[in-house]
Amino acid sequence: MNYSLVQHRDKMKDKVDYKPTKYTSVKNMRLIDPEDRLKALADYGTAVDIDPNIPPRRYYRSGIEMIRMANVYMEEGSQENAYILFMKFMTIFLEKIRKHPQYDTVPVKDRATNQQKLREIFPKAEALKKQLLAQYKMEQIKYLEDAKKREKIEMERLKREEEQRLKDEEDRKNKLAARTAANAAKAMLGTTSSVTDQDIVAKKPIVTRPQSPIKDIKPPRTEEKAIPEVDRSTKPRLLDKHALRDVILPNKAMTEFLLLASRNTMLNKETCGILAGRLERNKLLVTHVLIPQQTGSPDSCTTHKEEDIFDYQDQHNLITLGWIHTHPTQTAFLSSVDLHTHCAYQLMMPEAIAVVCAPKYQDTGFYTLTADYGLDFIANCRTSGFHPHPTQPALYTVAEHCKLDSMALINMVDLRK
Structure with missing residues (x-):
């Protein structure tokens, strides 16, 4: 040292x-x-x-x-x-x-x-x-x-x-x-x-x-x-x-992400992406959705070649602000696997959000682990795969600090190509 x-x-x-x-x-x-x-x-x-x-x-x-x-x-x-x-x-x-x-x-x-x-x-x-x-x-x-x-x-x-x-x-x-x-x-x-x-x-x-x-x-x-x-x-x-900066998310991010995920959705496969952007006037602006190489199933999605994401973020001076994924046949919620996935994001960035798109039910959820309980509980949970969690106190909640912007543009970057 x-x-x-x-x-x-x-x-x-x-x-x-x-x-x-x-x-x-x-x-x-x-x-x-x-x-x-x-x-x-x-x-x-x-x-x-x-x-x-x-x-x-x-x-x-x-x-x-x-x-x-x-x-x-x-x-x-x-x-x-x-x-x-x-x-x-x-x-x-x-x-x-x-x-x-x-x-x-x-x-x-x-x-x-x-x-x-x-x-x-x-x-x-x-x-x-x-x-x-x-x-x-x-x-x-x-x-x-x-x-x-x-x-x-x-x-x-x-x-x-x-x-x-x-x-x-x-x-x-x-x-x-x-x-x-x-x-x-x-x-x-x-x-x-x-x-x-x-x-x-x-x-x-x-x-x-x-x-x-x-x-x-x-x-x-x-x-x-x-x-x-x-x-x-x-x-x-x-x-x-526990004070969180606002995360400004363009409405178009979900629409364009669902278009890119439509083929997987038809095949009943989840699709995931990384929300990235910049800091400006103490607000976190989502400017990019990065779609990494991945393999999906009806209830999970695994990314590959993370270095491609890192390289792109370095080239464009971007910071990670959360993630987005689809539930092809289910409603919008965070599964036990989703909770553990998001925990890693939120430990790195307290404001990180998890966006879940459920096209079958025309529903979208914007979530965060509860700071006073959920984050610590999931961080200390050593069980992998799908497994039950207690429902009370709540492990996650609606991300109130996430603000939608109907006028902001979004850059969709598909690294699968």
Whole structure:
């Protein structure tokens, strides 16, 4: 193991323990500390594990796609997302992948390419770390300044309300004292008529205010100051591990895929393809459907020559976003074999979707393994072939993050020819 690279990666992580804190006042602002935020970002990127059931070469392919996405994030100015991907890449290929039981089967060429990528991203990641730290410091200053302004204005408002309350209380006491004095004078004179408030005012002018509950007292509008809006972009954000980017899928993808699969469908054979595309403005756009060489049966499909897919993706700078396949005679759902197939995709790309086309029933399903249960359950299931799974809790669900686009174009690439 290249320990100098590992040490370099570890130096990029802050050593302060990360403990979430609420930001309720200026005095309770620990979480916006720049060092804490950077540490949280690094921890998020390094929280990755290796599944021994997924071939190591799949991880090496995923690593190439991580770098592609990180470069897009860099170009779009999304430094945080780029930094997370760099940290994930370094964690996988500096320590985790070496524990894979099939690590020795990784081709020398793939290892050499991977080492070159590691050497390239170290300076990029280090530069990103410095930029983010500087950015967080500026955001901290701005956020605290805004919070202090709001706190000062709030204190002034409370002070005005208290002064108004005291003034009204004094007026009430004066009025009560005047009424008491008037009644005493009446008793001394032995008169039988009652003294009204108008009599009191006539004898001794006393300025009074309409009495109202304290809670209804408001300071004059002329004295109010506008409370400045806080720039929400400077407020620290907690990372949501289950937050998924949208996957934009052209409607035409399913129509054109079914046309290519029609011959197999007539022969009662499944057809499968790979969904590939690009990252743009933090959305994953499906731009290609790659049909690899394959053999199909009524309930399964096996791909061959994956290197053809890899070569095409490398040439066109594409990332894998999921897969699509047909159910010639059945409805749209994920079988036990489908669940295991999709697990490998989703472990590599959390947003990966599984599209199932059921032409006989004119039905199409867009699925993903449930993040809180299904993904871990299938990843730890060691049974192969078709086998029963529990139905509750649900192992998969509708991919709500998959958005259909009726205007987007799709490239169908049939590698079977």
